[in-house]
Amino acid sequence: MPQLAIETFVSQYFWLVVTLFALYFIMVTKLLPAISESLKARASLDTKAKIQKSIIKDSSLIKDITSLQFTPSLTSTSYNSAFVKNFLSWSNKFN
Numbered sequence: 001m002p003q004l005a006i007e008t009f010v011s012q013y014f015w016l017v018v019t020l021f022a023l024y025f026i027m028v029t030k031l032l033p034a035i036s037e038s039l040k041a042r043a044s045l046d047t048k049a050k051i052q053k054s055i056i057k058d059s060s061l062i063k064d065i066t067s068l069q070f071t072p073s074l075t076s077t078s079y080n081s082a083f084v085k086n087f088l089s090w091s092n093k094f095n
Helices: 006-070 077-092
Strands: none
Touching: none
16 A cells, blocks of 8 residues: 555655645634634624613603603603603613
């Protein structure tokens, strides 16, 4: 069997090392930076989606603000305290 011939061991080890080094070089220079960039892009998209979801959740607060501006009958003390509490918790998200 030619694979087990002692005369060819050195050349087989040489080409094994050359092949593994070439694969390592390709991985480090091409593949891993591309994977890293795509993961960063995906993470930024995820954060944008989370921000949009929080904006949609906070739109109920905006509805409260507009309803307070146009309907003075809703300005009871209990409603104002709930509104202030919601507004303060909402504004603390951005600090």
